[in-house]
Amino acid sequence: MSVNTKTKTTLIKGKSLSEGTILIVFLVLFALLSLAVDGFLTANNLSNLVRQTSINGVIALGMTFVIVSAGIDLSVGSVVGFSGMFAAILMTQAGINPVFSIIMALIAGTLVGLLNGILIYDGKVPPFIATLGTMTVFRGVIMLISGARMVSGLPESFVNFAQTSILGMPSLFVVWVLMILISSFIMAKTRFGRNIYAIGSNTEAARLSGINIRTNMYMIYGYSALMSSIAGIMLVSRLANGIPTAGGGYELDAIAAAVIGGASLNGAEGSIIGTVVGAMLMSTLRNAGDLLGIDPFILQILIGALIVAAVLIDQVKKQNK
Amino acid sequence: MSVNTKTKTTLIKGKSLSEGTILIVFLVLFALLSLAVDGFLTANNLSNLVRQTSINGVIALGMTFVIVSAGIDLSVGSVVGFSGMFAAILMTQAGINPVFSIIMALIAGTLVGLLNGILIYDGKVPPFIATLGTMTVFRGVIMLISGARMVSGLPESFVNFAQTSILGMPSLFVVWVLMILISSFIMAKTRFGRNIYAIGSNTEAARLSGINIRTNMYMIYGYSALMSSIAGIMLVSRLANGIPTAGGGYELDAIAAAVIGGASLNGAEGSIIGTVVGAMLMSTLRNAGDLLGIDPFILQILIGALIVAAVLIDQVKKQNK
Amino acid sequence: GSKQAQQPAQQEQAQQQQQSQPQQEQQKKDKYEFAVIVKATDSDFWQYVLIGANNAAKDNPAINVTTYGPPSEADIDKQVSILENVVNQKPDAIVIASTSSDATVPALEKAYDQGIKIITIDNRVKTDKIHSFLATDNIEAGGKAAQKLVDELKAKGIPLKGKVGLISAMAGVQVLIDRDKGFTDKLKELAPDIEIIGPRYVDNDVLKAVSAAENILTANKDVIGFFADNNMTGDGLARVITERKLQDKVVAVAFDSDPEEIKALESGALKALILQDPYGMGYKGVMSAYDALQGKTLEKYINTGSTVVTKENMNQQDIKELLDPTLKKK
C-alpha cells in the first residue's frame, strides 16, 4: 500500500470519477473563456486550438497505455524527434517516397518502444530508468544522423498535409481523432486493453492468469512509441522541416495530460477520454492566456497551478463523498 | 504490487545489494579510465571532477530522501533556480549582506518544499503532479522576480567562495561532503530517517504505528528543497550570476543518480552512499568523455546507455543469486 | 586534422611544472592543439561556428581543432565543467562562446595565466584576461531589424500604427535579451505609435512558436509586423504567415538563418533576416588564436557584424555563403 492509494477512483465501465470532474472543470473553463475572451469562440481559433493540441494529444494517448500499465515513458519526446528526423532524412537525402518513408519511420520509432519493452520486461529495469536511458540515447542518435542540423526540402505533398482540411477539420486534428477512436476502442473493447489494466493493477496476478506479460509489455511500450512516431511525422509535416531538438520536453506534457485526465501513476486507473480532456485543458489555457495577453510568466504560473488544482479538486470532491 | 517488485533488493541495515554493484561498476570504470585516459588521474582533474559533481550531488541527496519515501520531486531544478535567483537579487538589488541573503534564500527555497509537502499530504495530490506543478510555477516566479534577466554584480566575497579551497579541497566539494555526512547520518541514525523508510515501505502501517505522516512528509520534501536551495546558492557562486534558466532539467540527473545508486521508485530502497556513487558515476563519464574528446552526441548516447546498464547489471547479478 | 592527439603523460607532468612559472616565452611548435567550445551542439547556428573553426584548421595544417559543447544552451553548469576539463588538458588555445558572462571567468583566467591563448566569441566574458573577443553587437543588430521592419512598412504604404508581435526563443538568455532590447528601443524611436505585443517565450520549440504567432494574430486584428529573435522562432513565424497567406499584410523579420528561413525569405513570408556571421566567428576565432600564438597583438574586440538579408540581395555569393555556411564546408 502506498501514499497514492488515496488518489484512486472508482472505475465503472472503464470510466473513472476523475474524468467527470475534469470534464466539468474543462467545460466551465471553456464556457467562461467563451464569454470573457474576445476571439476565443471563433471557428478560426477553435481550429487553431485543436490543431495546437493534436500533436501532444496523440503522444498522450500512448502515454495513457503506459501509465495504466503502471509504467512511465520518458522517451516519447525523443521518439517524436527521432521518427520525424528519420522520415525527413529518408524523404530528402535518400529520396524515398513520402508514404514509404513514413512507414519506415513509424517502424523505426516503434522499435524504440520495443527496446523499452525489452529493457523493462527482460532486463527488469524500472520503466523510469529504462525510458530515461532511451530518451537520452535517441536524442543523441537524432543529433548524429542529422549532424544536429535542420533537414529541409521535404516534398510539397508531405508538407501540405498539415495544412489541409478533411471534411472541414484540420487534417492533424482528424489524425488525432482517429487515434483517439482507435485507442479508446483498444482500451475498452479488446483483450489487449483489459490486459493493460490487469497488468497495471497486479502484474503477478495477471501472469498467474495466463496473460503473457512479455508480449503485452512489448505491445504497450511499442504502442506508446508508435503514437509518438505518428506525432513525430505530424510535427515534421507541420513544421516542414526535420528539427533535431523537436519533441524535447514533450514527455511532461503528455504525462500531465494523462494524469489531469484521471490516470494514476500507480497503474490501473485512467482512460483515453480523460487524457483527451486533460490535453485539451492544458492547451486551452495556453491559448486563452495568449489571447488575453497575460504576462507569459504569470501564464506559466497559472498553468502550473492548474495542473495541481485539477487533481486537487478531484481529491476534495472524492473526500466529500 | 507492481512490475517493479522485481527491482527490489535486500536491505540489510540500511544497505542494499545494489549499492555494492554500482560501487564495483564505478571502481572498475574509474580504474579503467585512470589507465586509459591521460590526464584523468591528476590532482587537477580529480578536483575538477568532484567540483563538477558537487552541485548535482547535493540535489541528489534530497532526492534520495524523497524517493525512499516512495515519492518523487520534479521541482528541484526550479528550486535551485529560485533560491539562487532570490539570493542574487537580495545581494545585488536589495544590497543585503551575503550571509543574510543566503539564509533568506534557503528559507524561501525550503518553503517551496513545504508547499510540496502540503499539496501531497493535505491535498492528496500525487507527488509527480504536485512537484510538476511547483516546478512550472516556480520557474515562472523566477522569471517574474528577475524580469527574465541575468542578475550580475554579486559581491566578490560570495563569488570567490566557489573558487576557493578548504584544506586543499574545492569548497563546493567540501559543502557536498558535509551534506553527505549530515544526510547519511539522518538516514541511518535518526528516527526521522527510519520513518522515511517506513513511509516508503507502507504508509498505512507507518500511520497506524503513530508516525506522524504529515510532519514527516513536510520534512522530507522540505529537506529535498533545502538541499536544492543549497545547490542553488552553490550554483550562483559558481556561475557568478543569478541565471533565470539555471537548474532546468536537474531533476532528471538527480533522479538518475539516486536510482543508479540503488534507490527504487517504489520506495523503501536506497541509500545516501549509493546516490553519491551514482552521481559520481555520471559525472565521471562526462568528464572522461571531455578528456577523450569524444563526439558530444556519442557521449550522450553512452551516458544514456550507462544509466540503463548500471541498473541492468544489478538485475542480472540479482538473478544469478 | 580535427581530432585531438593524446599527449604523453610525461609531457603532461613537464607542463605541470612549467605552470608554476607562468608566461613562459612562447615555444614554437609545428602542431598546436585548439579547443573550440560552443554554447550548445544542438542547433544550426553552432554547427556553423564549428564549420568555420574546422575550416580554419584545414586551411592551416599547424592547427588541430577539437570541438566541445553541452547538449543544450540551458546547461550553463555543464559548459563550465567542459571548460574546466579542457583547461586541464592544456591546449595551446581555447576559442569559447561562453553561455554565461561570469561563470567561465575563473577557469579562463587560470588558463590565461597558464599561457593558453583565449579567444571569446559571441558573448562577452567579464575579464580582461582574454586575447580577443569576436561577436555580433546584438543590440545594434536588433535595431537593424526594427529599422528594416519600418522601412518595409513604409515601402508597402502601411501606416505606422497597430501592433507588432515579438516572439522570443527563450526567457533569460542574454543575447536574446539584447536583440529584443535593440529591436524594441529602435522601434519605439522610429514608430512610437506601434504597440509591441510580447515577448512571447517559446522554449526554443518551433511548434510553440507557431502557436504563439497564431494566438497573437487571433487576439489582435491589427497586427502589421512580427519580429522573431532566432531561427527557431523565425521558422515558426514563417509557417504561420505562409499558411495564412499574410505575406502582403504583415511584415515579418527574423534573426539568423536556416534552410526554412531561407525558403521563407524567397517566398516573402519573411521580409528580412538579420544575419550574424557564425562561420566567421569560428574561422576568425581560430585564426586569431593562431596569430596570438605567433606573437601578434590582437584587437580586444572585433565586431563580426550583422547583415540585413532580403530577397533582393540573397543571391549574391557572399550573402549566400553567409546564409548557408555549409557551402563553405571543407
Added chain:
Amino acid sequence: MAEREIVRMEGITKEFPGVRALSNVNLTVKKGEVHALVGENGAGKSTLIKILMGVYQKDKGRIFIEGREVNISNPLVAKEYGLGAVYQDITLAPHLSVGENFFLGKLPVKNGLIDWPTVFRVTDETLRKLDLNIDPRKRLKDLPVAQQEMVAIAKMIYEKVKLVIFDEPTALLTNEETQKLFQIINKLKKEGVGVIYISHRLEEIFGICDTVTVLKDGEKVATVPVSEVNEDRLISMMVGRDIKDIYSIKHYDTDEVVLEVKNLTREPRFRNINFKLYKGEILGMFGLVGSGRTDIVRCIFGADKADAGEIYVNGVKQSLNSPIDAIKAGIGFLPEDRKLQGLALQLPVMTNTNIVIYGDISKFGVIDGREEKVRTNKYVKELNIKTPTIYQKVKKLSGGNQQKVVVSKWLNAESKIFIFDEPTVGVDVGAKLEIYKLFENLTSQGASIILISSYLPEVMGLAKRILVMYEGNCTGIVNRNEVTDEDVLRLASGLSIEGNNCMQEGIR
C-alpha cells in the same frame, strides 16, 4: 459491572457507497473477556472493529471506553486509549527489519541516535517469550506470511494494550502457531486484557472464547455466552438456516490418472516429489508453513521453473514453462495470497472473472462484451458473490467474497485440474460449504482437485488421500481412513508413524 467493561459500542451504523455495512450494532467487551465476533463474509465484522480502531468513521452511534464516551477520530487516538489490533491484512512495513517493525514509530533513541542494540535485544526477548524463533534483523518481507503475522501479534502484545482485536488471525497460521496464539490469548485474558476475536473457524470460538456476538448483513443477531450455544446453533444464527456436517461431500474418484508428477525437484524448496492425481479425485496436501507445498504447485502450474522432474497430464509429458502452458493443459491455480497473486484489486469483478478467458471470448482481439457480462453474472449468482454490481472494484469486497471471485475465474476457464492453495482462508461457513459443494460439483463433472490446506479438519474431511510435506520432502501419501489426525501431524513434523510405510503410492 460498568467498571469491568472496557469498550461499549452503541448503535453503530456505517454506510459505504451502495452498501450498508453496519446498522445499529451494539457490542460490549469486558476485562478478561474473549469476545468472539462471527458472521458471514461481508457481515460487517471488520468494519465494526475498524470503526473502533478509528480507521473508519461511524455514521451514527456512540463509543465508550471504561464508561467514558470517546471520539476515536483516527488510529492514533485508539492507540492512546489502549486499543490494539491485528488486521486481516498485515499492516507492517515489509522492507524493514523485524526489530524495526517492532518499534515502528517509536524507535528508542540514545543521545539522539537510534539505539539499535536495544531494538534487536528487546525484540528478540519478546519473540522468545512467545516462543518464536525469528531473527529480529531479518527483513520482514523475507519471512513466510505466518511468521510475519506472529511478528505483528508479538508487537501488539509488547505494546501492553487494554483491548486486543484479532481479525481472523489463524487464517494465515498453521496448527503450531495457532496453538501459540491461543496460549498468548489465555495469558492476556489472565492479565485482564479484553479480546475481540474474529474467526470463521467455529471450533476456535468454542475453544477460547467466552462470549459470542453474531452479525448478519450488518445487523446484530445476538450476543450470547459461548457456553449456551453449540456449533449448529451458531451456524444457523450466522447464515439464517441450518447447516450440518459441512465435510460430507460425495466423492467421484476414478482410476484414470490425469496428472502424474515424477521426481519434481526445485532446490532448496523441495525435492523428489512423486504423486498421481486421479480423475474426479480430491488430493489433499498438508504440511506446516514453509514445507514446500506452494512451491510444488507453482512449479506444476509453470509459475516457477523446476530443476528436475517430469509432469504428465493425461499421460502426455508437458513442458510447463509458464502459466499459459499450464492453462492450456487445463490446469487452474488459486494462489494462497489472493491480494498479491490472485486478484487485480483495482479492477471490477467482471474483469477479474474473465481475465483468463478473454482470448476465448474475443474475435480478433475484440471482446464479446455481452458474453463477458453473461458469464460474470452467472458466477456471481452461482457462487453467491456479494457485490452491488459486477462493475464494483474487487478491493471493495469483503475478504471472503474476494476469494470467491478468484474461484469464479478458474471455473470460468473450465479447467480440468484445479489447484486450490488455501481456498477457504477467510471464508465463512456458508461460503465454505458452497466451496465444498463446488468441489463436489467439479469432481462429479470429471475435474480433479489438489487441495492445499493448513487446516487439518478440512484436509481430513474432504480428501481421501493426503500428501504430507515436511521441509521440502514428501513424508507420505496417506489414506485418511487408515490414519489419525495425530499421525498426519507427526508426518508433517518429520516423524514417522507406526506400521505404515506410506512412501508407496499404491495406497488406494
